[in-house]
Amino acid sequence: MRVLQEVTKESLEKFVSDVVTPKSVLITDKNTAYYNLERLVEDHGKVKSSPDSTKGDLNWVHVAISNLKKNLL
Numbered sequence: 001m002r003v004l005q006e007v008t009k010e011s012l013e014k015f016v017s018d019v020v021t022p023k024s025v026l027i028t029d030k031n032t033a034y035y036n037l038e039r040l041v042e043d044h045g046k047v048k049s050s051p052d053s054t055k056g057d058l059n060w061v062h063v064a065i066s067n068l069k070k071n072l073l
Contacts, residue, residue: 009033016040 002019004011012033017040020026025043028034038044 007031007033009036013037013040 016037024041026041027045029049030046
């Protein structure tokens with residue numbers, strides 16, 4: 001895990017290039033900083049955040065973050 005000082009297209013592309021293998025699959029929201037990540041990985045899925053996606057598609061992300069916070073405390 002790494003803290004990014006800024007969330008820009010350039011900083012995210014550098015982060016992904018450094019820590020994610022090209023055969024990876026990324027699933028992100030539709031933040032414009034993520035738009036060109038598909039050229040760095042095998043597959044890049046984009047999910048528009050909504051009440052339904054938050055309960056369904058993105059629920060596991062919220063669970064993982066919650067578990068990480070609990071372990072860090």
